[in-house]
């Protein structure tokens with residue numbers, strides 16, 4: 001498998017790829033440049049940091065925004081006009097901003113936060129069902145990749161500095177997590193685990209910050225299965241898309257790179273695509289309100 005450059009975006013912090021099946025569009029963000037892309041097109045230039053987004057079932061997007069001065073929100077966002085309406089405010093320390101997030105299979109939007117100094121463990125993971133914001137847990141330093149097993153009963157989560165992927169029991173009816181345990185230990189030689197997605201076989205695909213690669217893991221055994229080189233040092237996140245959900249879209253960043261690293265990896269900040277032999281889980285949409293458990 002090979003990573004093919006789709007767009008030489010030169011993004012400062014390309015992140016949050018999300019496939020919109022309705023329009024067959026890959027949305028992604030540049031957190032630091034406060035920008036939303038659809039493929040190679042900038043569809044919105046915002047005034048706040050955008051941590052992540054997801055398509056909404058009824059059209060448009062849900063996004064997690066922070067102004068870097070104490071205000072964080074979930075908003076409804078229309079990508080072509082950048083028109084925003086606040087859905088919920090999230091109470092976070094002033095030094096925090098939203099980071100990675102995505103929808104669960106029931107249509108909730110989960111998004112994590114981090115301290116902008118990348119060292120205080122003041123981050124948290126939130127779940128929003130359209131009515132209520134629930135804090136699933138706190139104590140995260142850099143809340144990052146999240147995904148589910150194919151039966152949706154297990155939730156996988158990365159707090160990057162821990163060098164671990166944690167597994168939780170996931171209750172799809174209530175959106176609650178329980179029973180955290182370490183599923184994968186990430187060796188330092190691979191870089192830092194950042195964004196994550198999962199495939200139909202239940203294996204995890206993890207973008208490696210500082211590692212110039214995407215890695216594929218079996219979370220049952222903790223074993224590394226495959227390494228796909230990406231010509232961008234700060235490989236930041238990945239998401240499946242395409243008609244058959246067998247295209248892995250990979251974002252990257254230029255943040256935190258030395259002049260010599262930038263010379264060695266000039267495509268850093270680009271958007272890449274890998275054709276895979278396995279399909280990913282479906283891309284989940286924000287459902288506005290989650291059906292109540294019976």
Ligand code: CA
Nearest residue numbers: 100144194195
């Ligand atoms: Ca990230």
